Amino acid sequence: MAIFTIDEVRKTFTNGEVKEEILKGINLSLREGEITALVGASGSGKSTLLTIAAGLQPASDGKVIFEGTNMINMSSEQVRKVRASKFGFVFQFAHLVPFLTVEEQLMLMLDVSESKLKKHEQKKEVDKILKLVEMDHRKNAYPSSLSGGEKQRVAIARAIIHKPKVLFADEPTASLDSKRSKDVMMLIRNLTKTLNITTLMVTHDEEMLSYVDSIIKMSDGQVLQNAV
Amino acid sequence: MNIAWKEIKKNKVRFMILGSIVFLVSLLTFIISGLANGLSQDNAALIKDLPNGQFYMSKDANETYNMSRIDSSIQDKMLSKQKDAVAFSIQMGFLNDRAGKQQSVAFVTSTDSSLFKNVKKGEIVLDRSMEDKGIKIGDTLTNNQYSGKFIVKGFVDQRKFSHAPVAYINMDAYKEIYRVNEMQLIFVPGGDSTQVAGLQSFSNNQFLNTIASYKAEQMSLNMIVWFLVIISGMLFAIFFYMMNVQKIGLYGILKAIGVKTSALFKMMWTQMLFITVIALVLSVSLSQVFNMIAPKGMPFSLTTDTTVQLSIVFLIIGFIGATLSGIQIKKVEPLQAIQQGEI
Numbered sequence: 017m018a019i020f021t022i023d024e025v026r027k028t029f030t031n032g033e034v035k036e037e038i039l040k041g042i043n044l045s046l047r048e049g050e051i052t053a054l055v056g057a058s059g060s061g062k063s064t065l066l067t068i069a070a071g072l073q074p075a076s077d078g079k080v081i082f083e084g085t086n087m088i089n090m091s092s093e094q095v096r097k098v099r100a101s102k103f104g105f106v107f108q109f110a111h112l113v114p115f116l117t118v119e120e121q122l123m124l125m126l127d128v129s130e131s132k133l134k135k136h137e138q139k140k141e142v143d144k145i146l147k148l149v150e151m152d153h154r155k156n157a158y159p160s161s162l163s164g165g166e167k168q169r170v171a172i173a174r175a176i177i178h179k180p181k182v183l184f185a186d187e188p189t190a191s192l193d194s195k196r197s198k199d200v201m202m203l204i205r206n207l208t209k210t211l212n213i214t215t216l217m218v219t220h221d222e223e224m225l226s227y228v229d230s231i232i233k234m235s236d237g238q239v240l241q242n243a244v
Numbered sequence: 245m246n247i248a249w250k251e252i253k254k255n256k257v258r259f260m261i262l263g264s265i266v267f268l269v270s271l272l273t274f275i276i277s278g279l280a281n282g283l284s285q286d287n288a289a290l291i292k293d294l295p296n297g298q299f300y301m302s303k304d305a306n307e308t309y310n311m312s313r314i315d316s317s318i319q320d321k322m323l324s325k326q327k328d329a330v331a332f333s334i335q336m337g338f339l340n341d342r343a344g345k346q347q348s349v350a351f352v353t354s355t356d357s358s359l360f361k362n363v364k365k366g367e368i369v370l371d372r373s374m375e376d377k378g379i380k381i382g383d384t385l386t387n388n389q390y391s392g393k394f395i396v397k398g399f400v401d402q403r404k405f406s407h408a409p410v411a412y413i414n415m416d417a418y419k420e421i422y423r424v425n426e427m428q429l430i431f432v433p434g435g436d437s438t439q440v441a442g443l444q445s446f447s448n449n450q451f452l453n454t455i456a457s458y459k460a461e462q463m464s465l466n467m468i469v470w471f472l473v474i475i476s477g478m479l480f481a482i483f484f485y486m487m488n489v490q491k492i493g494l495y496g497i498l499k500a501i502g503v504k505t506s507a508l509f510k511m512m513w514t515q516m517l518f519i520t521v522i523a524l525v526l527s528v529s530l531s532q533v534f535n536m537i538a539p540k541g542m543p544f545s546l547t548t549d550t551t552v553q554l555s556i557v558f559l560i561i562g563f564i565g566a567t568l569s570g571i572q573i574k575k576v577e578p579l580q581a582i583q584q585g586e587i
Binding site: 067072073096097099100101103105107111113114115116120124125128129158174186 | 247250251253254255493494497498499500501502503504577578579581582
């Protein structure tokens with residue numbers, strides 16, 4: 017069942033009098049619980065598509081339908097609420113808050129998503145997720161004392177702690193070495209399958225495609241092919 | 245979660261630097277304000293300590309009290325009409341002490357009134373600062389223009405005019421020293437301004453500003469105080485601007501994961517409030533200690549009212565400074581922050 021549908025999405029950037037169309041009418045849908053990879057050469061528009069789908073920038077035209085509502089018609093506050101409660105994000109860099117411990121990073125995300133859990137339940141949830149990403153032994157550590165792989169695992173934990181419907185991952189392994197990249201991808205796959213989270217991921221790394229359920233190839237702002 | 249406090253805890257040094265700058269600027273402001281108040285008391289306590297009312301001087305005095313001469317018929321009429329009204333004169337002069345040393349004083353004489361010390365002929369009541377110059381009750385003082393002698397009858401606290409201690413003398417003695425028969429001023433406590441032919445009326449503040457040295461002195465000192473307040477506001481704006489520039493990436497990521505812009509502003513305001521309150525508590529305490537240990541001759545007066553007013557102004561200016569610098573937070577695009585790389 018499709019949880020997320022992108023319908024004829026276009027994105028045009030204007031630089032002075034020059035108009036450049038980055039996305040030329042994209043259509044795709046994400047099935048619940050599946051991991052979909054967006055692949056393609058640099059400049060093909062895959063990151064732009066991901067950020068439009070995630071509500072981080074508006075489309076010039078088209079529809080982004082999530083749970084039956086077109087996000088393009090939502091106010092910025094409504095989009096923010098969706099991002100906070102229904103979406104999770106993993107970026108190329110972990111982007112952790114430097115003055116919060118690992119545990120506090122996750123508690124913050126629960127606060128932002130307006131979690132109904134009580135404080136002690138939130139702590140339990142944090143412990144559970146940290147165990148899943150094998151970072152429970154570092155819960156009092158600050159980001160500055162973590163390795164790149166550890167940071168990315170905390171970022172993944174932060175992205176799923178509030179049980180989002182959709183996880184957006186923009187090159188989540190690009191800053192990691194080969195072994196750590198595989199570990200992180202395995203972690204994303206296991207967690208999203210366990211928690212039934214739909215994932216849209218941008219990647220350059222072909223090795224990572226073995227962990228995904230479907231692949232969408234993009235070129236020059238258009239979808240070339242859908243492959244399983 | 246109070247992320248504002250978490251950031252302060254993790255970046256103690258950074259916030260201590262801002263706090264110490266605010267502390268130093270506010271301490272300097274309190275001390276200069278204390279000096280301004282002290283000098284103002286030293287210059288015009290005689291007038292400042294009078295209740296609110298109206299001062300009258302002759303129109304042709306051109307707003308200069310010591311040029312004023314109030315016609316005795318007008319004076320009699322006003323004093324009989326207004327029970328609490330008092331006519332008085334002030335002139336700078338000298339007293340010779342027992343050792344023949346000249347002491348500068350402001351001679352004051354008045355009609356019968358509870359607002360001024362009324363003394364008999366041959367007597368004098370002085371401001372208590374004269375005690376520090378070795379003058380005691382019972383001492384005999386002289387004046388070169390006065391044929392008689394003055395016997396010191398007592399001292400009063402905080403009675404100064406034009407930085408000189410006040411010397412209350414009898415009207416006859418005053419008339420002999422300055423060879424005048426008319427009084428310079430009439431004061432009507434609590435009265436509204438009423439038109440009196442040949443006289444010009446002034447409120448307490450308006451009258452204080454007719455004292456040339458008072459106006460110039462207070463203007464300069466108040467200008468310093470307000471410059472310091474503005475500088476501290478700018479310091480807040482600059483410091484938070486620098487911190488915000490460093491945190492643009494962080495704000496972008498926080499916005500991307502759904503943190504409200506208002507929550508980021510609250511975080512900044514909390515930090516501003518925390519730093520300012522601590523800095524103000526320290527500077528107020530230290531300025532009060534200074535108030536207690538300041539040398540006796542130093543005119544320093546820092547009242548609770550002034551302290552509270554300045555503290556509120558500091559908080560408001562800190563809030564404005566931080567908010568102005570925080571406009572960047574509103575402009576931060578999550579997408580830009582994500583594309584900028586690691587924070």
